[in-house]
Amino acid sequence: MAEINRGQFLRLGVAGVVGTVGAGLLAGPASAALPTPTPQGDDVGFLSFGAVAELTSRAWYRRALAVRGFTDGDRRRLQSAQAAKGEHITRINAALGADAIQPGDFAARFPAAAFATKDRTIALGRRLEEILVSTYLNGAAFAHDSGTRLLLGRLLTYDAQQLAWMRGLTGSVPAGGLPNPLSLEQAGAQLDLVITTPNFPV
Amino acid sequence: MSPLIRARRMRVTLLLATALVLAAPAAAQAFTVYGAASLSSAFPVIDSSPTYNFAGSNQLQLQIERGAPADLFASASPAEPAALFKEGRCSRPVTFATNILVMVTPTNNPAGLRSVYGLRTGSHRLAVGTAGVPIGVYTRQLLRRMQLTSILSTNTVSLEPNVNSIIAKVGLGSADAGFSYFTDYLAAQNRLRVFRLPTWAQPPVRYQMCVVKRPGADTASANRFMQRVLSTQGRRVLKRFGFGLTPRR
Numbered sequence: 001m002a003e004i005n006r007g008q009f010l011r012l013g014v015a016g017v018v019g020t021v022g023a024g025l026l027a028g029p030a031s032a033a034l035p036t037p038t039p040q041g042d043d044v045g046f047l048s049f050g051a052v053a054e055l056t057s058r059a060w061y062r063r064a065l066a067v068r069g070f071t072d073g074d075r076r077r078l079q080s081a082q083a084a085k086g087e088h089i090t091r092i093n094a095a096l097g098a099d100a101i102q103p104g105d106f107a108a109r110f111p112a113a114a115f116a117t118k119d120r121t122i123a124l125g126r127r128l129e130e131i132l133v134s135t136y137l138n139g140a141a142f143a144h145d146s147g148t149r150l151l152l153g154r155l156l157t158y159d160a161q162q163l164a165w166m167r168g169l170t171g172s173v174p175a176g177g178l179p180n181p182l183s184l185e186q187a188g189a190q191l192d193l194v195i196t197t198p199n200f201p202v
Numbered sequence: 203m204s205p206l207i208r209a210r211r212m213r214v215t216l217l218l219a220t221a222l223v224l225a226a227p228a229a230a231q232a233f234t235v236y237g238a239a240s241l242s243s244a245f246p247v248i249d250s251s252p253t254y255n256f257a258g259s260n261q262l263q264l265q266i267e268r269g270a271p272a273d274l275f276a277s278a279s280p281a282e283p284a285a286l287f288k289e290g291r292c293s294r295p296v297t298f299a300t301n302i303l304v305m306v307t308p309t310n311n312p313a314g315l316r317s318v319y320g321l322r323t324g325s326h327r328l329a330v331g332t333a334g335v336p337i338g339v340y341t342r343q344l345l346r347r348m349q350l351t352s353i354l355s356t357n358t359v360s361l362e363p364n365v366n367s368i369i370a371k372v373g374l375g376s377a378d379a380g381f382s383y384f385t386d387y388l389a390a391q392n393r394l395r396v397f398r399l400p401t402w403a404q405p406p407v408r409y410q411m412c413v414v415k416r417p418g419a420d421t422a423s424a425n426r427f428m429q430r431v432l433s434t435q436g437r438r439v440l441k442r443f444g445f446g447l448t449p450r451r
Contacts (some may be wrong), residue, residue, distance in 0.1 A: 052402045060445035099343065105406045184349055185319055188400045197404050199300050200446035 035156070037095035037147035044099055045184050046152060049191070051101035053112050053135065053145040054155075057128045058085035059108035064125060069118030074169070077149040081162055084152055088155055095151060109196040110195030125195075131190050134182035141181065208236035214228060232421035234271055235427060236262040238336065238409065239364035240301070243389045244443040245276070248436045249427055266414060273413045274424040276411040276431075278365075278383075279336035283410045300446035303337075303344055303408040305397040306372050312451035313378035318348070318399055321379065326354030329371040330381035330432050330434040336385035337365045341381040346405040361419035369394070381409065385444040409445070 039047055057126060061082035093100035099201060114124045136156035143149045182190075235252040237245050242256040255262070259277040266272050266286060275292055277283050284297035305318050313326050321328070331338025335410075338361070345351050360377060362368045363387050372380040373393035387396045411431065413424040430436050437447050 041351070042349040046344045048347040049402060050412075099346065102406065105404075106402070188348075188402050192401045195401055197300075197302060197401055197406075199448050200302055 034150055035147040039095060040144040043139075043143045043145050044096065044146045046135065047092050047096050047148065048101060048144055049135055049184055049187060050132070050139070050152070050155060051089055051096065052087045052106055052165045052195065053093065053128065053132050053187075053191055054085050054121045055101065055103060055106060055180060056191065057125075057132060058082055058089070058107045060110070060125050060128055061085060063110065063115050064121050067115050067118055067121045077165065080094050084158060088158070091151065092155075095148065101147050102111060104146045104198065106195050111192055119170065122166055126163065126166040126170065127190075128194075129159050129166060130179045131182070131187050132159045133163055134179045135184065137178060138181040138183065208283075222314045233273040233423035233427070235276065235424075236270070236272040236414075237268065237276040238262070238368045239352070240278050240337070240383050240386055241276055242366065242407070244385075244440055244445065246429075247443075248439045249430050252423075252427060256366075258331075258337075259333040260336070261363065266416075269416065271416075271418075272414045273420045274411060274427050277336070278409055278411065279339065279408070280410045281336070283412045286414075287412060290415065291412075292414050293410040294339065295410035296355070296409050296432070297408050297427065297448050298436075299409040300448060301385055301444075302404050302446070303340055303381055303399055303407065304384050304387050305379055305399060306369070306382055306387050306394045307379045307393050308372060308375045309393060309399070310375075311395050312375065312380055315379055315397070317397060318350065321353040321357060322350070324353070326357045326378040328353070328357045328359045329362055329368040329377035330354065330359050331365065331381070332361045332363060335362075335364055337368065337382065338362075338408055340382060343405040344381070344399060344403050345348050347405075388444040390425055408448075 015144055037043075037047075061078050064070070065082070066079050070078065089101075089103075108122065113120065115121050133156060136152050136159065139152040140149055140156055163179075205304075228360070232251055232253045232359060234244065234255060236255045236260045243252060245256075255265075255272070257280045260280060262272070262275060262277070263268075263282040266275060268301075274285060275286065276298075277295075278301075280295060280297070282400055283292060285395055286292040287295055305315075307313065313320075315321065315326070317413050317446070332337065333342065341350070342354075346355065360371060362371065362380075365382050368377075368380040368382050369386050369390050371377045373390055384396075387394055411428060413419075413421055413428065415421075432442075441447060
């Protein structure tokens with residue numbers, strides 16, 4: 001086996017780094033191009049719930065931006081997450097097709113005191129992200145359609161990051177693990193506490 | 203003038219008079235409202251003068267397409283008026299009320315159901331709208347969202363043509379449970395027990411109406427009726443019967 005000198009070794013190292021980065025760059029767009037989700041059977045449930053919960057979560061980010069006590073960095077993150085939630089809704093609705101959830105179908109009904117302080121605000125936001133992550137965990141494991149599973153997995157990744165960030169804001173250990181998966185029955189009971197159907201008296 | 207001609211003139215005069223007498227009630231005849239079955243309690247209170255025909259909205263749409271003498275069409279879903287509007291058979295539909303879905307059981311709840319999830323055990327008797335009628339479409343949409351579509355195969359399901367049939371079947375105890383609008387439960391609450399369904403899974407139930415376009419339609423009366431439904435008084439009645447209201451335009 002031929003020996004290599006220091007210069008060759010360094011060139012090999014640089015080639016390796018370039019190759020790894022290049023492969024990553026090439027692989028990025030490929031993995032970004034999601035196979036079109038075509039929900040089968042109960043998959044619609046995960047997506048419909050996700051859309052309503054994301055709508056509610058987006059409303060929380062909007063309200064949180066008006067709360068005092070967040071740093072400029074926090075606010076930038078809140079703003080970016082609010083935009084990301086909008087994109088999530090668009091992607092879920094594209095998968096749902098005729099079953100898409102319209103923004104006017106539901107409205108957030110947060111408790112009056114939920115935004116009284118920064119801590120209370122974060123507690124509610126964290127709860128909403130936990131509901132989303134718990135449901136997406138369930139969906140990513142049990143959705144029938146692979147495209148739907150992948151979409152739910154990506155949404156899960158983003159919302160898990162948001163959850164970790166919120167845990168960090170409240171002083172909890174960011175690497176506290178993911179919450180347990182929730183069935184739609186359990187998750188729905190929690191989400192129903194903070195939503196309403198507009199224009200209906202009961 | 204000969205007696206023959208006089209008699210003939212007399213007959214013609216009599217015929218004309220008879221025709222006039224017969225024609226008069228036709229002109230004064232009340233105009234006809236074709237309405238979703240779930241509007242059968244509220245609409246006559248808003249206006250008692252029209253002739254009403256209440257049935258499943260999909261059946262009414264079909265009748266109008268076949269030339270039925272409807273002047274105004276009020277549907278429990280936007281799909282039917284939208285189809286008629288597209289075909290040029292009615293004016294642009296207007297939303298005038300909303301509703302939500304509930305599960306109903308007989309008052310004594312013989313199956314001992316505690317929530318809609320209790321239907322997962324199967325072997326119950328269910329009354330559900332057919333796949334074409336709005337209550338049936340909404341029910342299937344709700345069950346899909348809740349991942350409960352399987353209850354339509356694990357229980358004994360009777361398919362009903364409209365929401366009144368569902369209420370009747372459950373009220374008489376011929377079904378252990380059924381899916382109806384909240385307003386239909388209210389109208390028969392002495393015979394029924396209600397179970398709320400999750401808010402997040404509720405499909406958007408919107409009522410729309412439009413003025414039917416056909417030769418000889420009483421468009422003026424239909425427009426007046428529409429204004430009456432949209433008026434403060436009309437909205438008050440709809441609210442009293444449990445309907446939700448959309449913001450005023």
